[in-house]
Amino acid sequence: DIYDCLDPHTAQLPGQWDTSLNSFQKLCVLRCWRADKVPDGVLNYVIEQLGTKFVEPPPFDLLSCFKDSNTLSPLVFVLSKGSDPTKAFSEFAVKQKMDRKVRMLSLGQGQGPKAVKMIEEATQKGNWVLLQNCHLYISWLQELERICENLSGDSVHKDFRLWLTSMPCKEFPSSVLQSSVKMTNEPPKGLKANLRNAYYKLNNDLLNVTNKPFAYKKLLFGLSFFHAVVQERRLFGPMGWNIPYEFNDTDLDISKGQLGLFLDQYDEVPWKVLNFLTSYINYGGRVTDYIDLRTIDVIMKSFYNPSLLTPGYRFDKEGVFYSIDFEEENPHASYLAYIESLPLVASPGVFGMHENALIASANAETFNMFDICLSLQASDGGGGAGAGAREKFIEVTATSIFKNIQKAGQFDIEGVSLLYPVVYEESMNTVLLQECIRYNKLIEAMELTLPELLKALKGLVVMSNELEAIGNSIAINQVPGGWASVAYPSMKPLSAWVADLMDRLKFIQNWIDTGVPPVFWISGFYFPQAFLTGSLQNFARKYQYPIDTVNFNFILRTEDWTKLKTRPEDGVYIRGLFLEGARWDAAEGSISDSLPKQLYTELPVIHLSPQQHRPEVTANVYRCPVYKILSRRGTLSTTGHSTNFIMWIEVPSLRTNIINNEGKSDQEEWIRAGVAAFSSLMY
Template sequence: MLNFPEHLEGFKKIFDSSQPHREPLPGAWDVMLDSFQKLLVLRCLRADCLIQGLQDFVTAELGQRFIEPQTSDLSVVFTESSSSTPLIFVLSPGTDPAADLYKFADVMQFSKKMSAISLGQGQGPWAESMMHDAMERGHWVFFQNCHLAPSWMPTLVRLIENINPLKVHENFRLWLTSLPSNKFPVSVLQKGSKMTIEPPRGIKANLQKTYMSLTNDFLSSSTKKADFKSLLLSLCLFHGIALERRKFGPLGFNIPYEFTDGNLNICISQLKMFLDEYQDIPYKVLKYTAGEINYGGRVTDDWDRRCLLSVLEDFYCPAVLSSDHVYSASGVYRQIDTKLDIKGYLAYIRGLPINDTPEIFGLHDNANISFAQNEAFALLEAVVRLQPRATSAGGKTLEEIVEEIVAGIVEKIPPPFDVEEVMEKYPVLYEESMNTVLIQEVIRYNKLLEVICLSLRDIVKALKGSVVMSSALELMARSLFNNVVPDMWKAKAYPSLKPLASWVSDLLQRINFLQRWISNGIPPAFWISGFFFPQAFLTGTLQNYARRSGTSIDTIGFDFESVSEITEIPDTGCYIHGLFLEGARWDNKAGQLTESRPKELYTQMAVIRLIPKPNRKPPASGIFVCPIYKTLTRAGTLSTTGHSTNYVISLELPTRHTQRHWIKRGVALICALDY
């Protein structure tokens, strides 16, 4: 490590590289370190590429097949089973083994000798009767969703324990599916053969799984054979993208939806049906059934539906019928010759990259950084948890550390606001709604400050033994020790993802913002991130305009413009600042949205002027309707407006690109970051 500074240029090259895990280390480092030790250097320089480095390491040491997705083979499990051995599918989100089992039953000529039932309330007696009948006649029985019938599980245990291999038909098999549940009987797990089908990871694995389940007869069964093949590949790519966008977190979708093979299969059936029934390809019908019903039916957030439909637009369109059509700028994902059979399609799929590039999702390269870092840290945490637990003597106790943290916070937290004084200085006025907004904010922050002061006082007493350490105080002490905001504070606080130290600092800034407002009067620009409830502030701005102009508030909307500097309070509307852009950046010179710089995940947004205008019609083009969220998670509780409680308002930002370009980028404005 002593000669690290001597090779700064070499290490900077690795840091800036798009493939740092394949870059040689500078100087003697490349010779002295073995392949595993080089991974340690990679962990320090570029944690976001550690997974790719580990994949290369496993390939070199064990072979390529250890990193390739494996397909399930039920025949192997079946061969090793017997009539007294239950076959248990442990379900994972996004998978449904039913289709694979029905296909296997067909191969084994048991499709007419298999009975299936989805367990739930009142299904127990029918399931028991079905099982007795199957044991006598040598049929298969398939009980789905055992986790939904916990009260019937003791009966299932009794039925399985009473299976006598000498009396039961040798062809009898019991198939079970269940989510991981503590209600599922341990004895059944111990006796049965257990298997799990994980959803394939990556677009390549998803395509491979789908095309391995198709046949040449099915591909040739449509009256528009070439069009069907082209649109089928498009649809399967869309399915893979809809699934894999989840891994990018809120940049992909606000809520991680569990799309399944069932969604894809019904779309494939409808695609074939509509192609056979219509003379011209009904793209509008295809987009509606897929985007609004089959996939869109699962989507509960309006902004996610906008994103899903924008992505689908690229895959259900006339352009995909062209044999030289490309789905990504690099041309890696492309349309192929429709004369090829299943083997040809599978050969093309095997040539696709294992790790998806953000371009196929319409995302910026930066999207991979936050996802890859989170994945790498989760892997390393799992490795650490598997290490033997060791204790070391010396150091401060938990109580001592918590006492220090509490003392530091108590020193910083100011006393609550004097509400009466504020109400006297800023009385409720018809012509100035901002006074009401200020009073409401002061009351909300006072409630939070009271909870903080009271709980800090109680925990000091509990640590000293003056009062009993309740479970709530114990949880609070653990949270303070882990640099996490205690739950009892969160219950009275505004949405925030910051760790404790940053949260306290942010709280002090918010209180200072209100204190300056109280002391100096209405500010020329409002720090929108500092509001407990920013929607009340926005409504107050509209109310002020409505009351001054005598216009109905329902007819007023906001016009938007960015400004470089603020000189005075505007006559109408207001200035807001403190927002951050994710997925793009703001070009101050051009006054429009532009692409993010490499490795720059969040950028500060310019000051925005909100101008109330009656009967306003938004521009038809040249803008991106950008939602504002309170925190980076973007998801919240669905409110009666159809929006998340995390959602504030949407701004219209000027841009040279199409709106769909930024929608697929996942661009949004954020009030507060997580650090």
């Protein structure tokens, strides 16, 4: 009952356990069965032990911060994602009647001399200087430190103030931080707070602009809702956005201005123009991942479309969020009253997400919290009995890993190349050889460092920084950085990572011993993109087709992979992919909504069947991105491939068809839900 209840962090434990355990011990029990509720439990624990004021952020009061400052103490805005204090600063300058004496400069390469001149002039004339984005000009920060140290109360105008904005960075001068007034203002959290923030500054006059006031009010609410949604999607981690973008109020203000401008210029509402400018230029200008561009395009179209002008247009399936019928006499009050009636915490459905998305994001927050705690423990150099037990644990674990690696051993590259020579007809031989070479580099790194670590633990050799780092990682069940740098991407803890590595080596060894497998375990490849290219190459060479005219069909099989004993005539069978955000429904032959608390489900065997001049599928498929690991985010390597993204697959789906931003058939529901496939999980 406790496992399935909505608030397990406040539920009573059965029997004597509710009275015999203290609050901290109950947190440990909560971690065992509902890790997603640990952040809520920690919040309650802090309130119980320290009081409510330690969990409620104080209101942002620029005036009181200003009063705490003087001519020699800078005022530093510590930036967070999605926050931009420039607007609040400009409004404060107007209130203080200093708006004409403000000098702003965004720091970057070559801006140092301008900043120095600006500060020198301001100290004499009593101006305010705002230097933005100090973290982007790290090489100049020492000069900033020198300037601040040389400021003297006798030679500086009494009205002078130095304002700085910076993301947290370790290079920021500590002396400047110590002498400064530090402020941070995170963007409002939650859809309700975001909408309230957008409408709080408006009034009836500002809502009744343009020659189409009805359409303007409707579209402005849709735009404000879109702004809140794209910001709040960050809550869901990689399911929301592959990269957490810093959308802020400036994007909303620019889009709002363009909305009024284009409504005046066009006789009809220019939906296509507004969609393109808002999703691709104003907000999309920050979006660097092309899969996120597909997402933001779909989200924008659900807020900027002709249906928005119809009464009661819904933004979610439940009908909690909708476009209201405002009072003509007092529209501003209508919108504020509706916003105040909204729930404090929006359900994932309004973002197009499944309820499981909240569990996934809460789990990520929990594990991140514990990773920080463990990293602090690993760097603790305390002695005594605890230190001895820790060293014993490291020794036992390192010995076990070393035995496993020795048992597997390095692949005999020369022997493999003789068994599987490079031939025109079989590209898989080259793929196998390359995989063996890559895995050998990892095995070699482990075979070199593990014996040295065991010797260092016994005092036979000096414990170097590298060996100490490996020992610290083993102590907290994390993959050592030295191994990870030559390994494949993985988010698994060390114990699961070692087990996974053994399975991968076994997969490659079975291939060497028994020949090309009928079904390939795609999770076992160090570089799966080479395997996919090799599959296409085999088909192209077999039929003498140019390889750039060949593409895969995706056929999801009903058989278990163990029943497939022979390779297909053309193409390959693959297994080992997992879906997040949806599940495969074999009865329907389609992807469907996830079951409660089931975050990941395995996809069936997929037949990648090549075809020349393959026609585009026009309906009933979801273009599903496939990644190596759950973080989704990757970088382009020197080969031109992403370090994380593997390929697109077309998965059958019976939901509403749309044409995506690339002009291909797709499914809006799964795009908004952030559905993707992965070859590796976190356990």
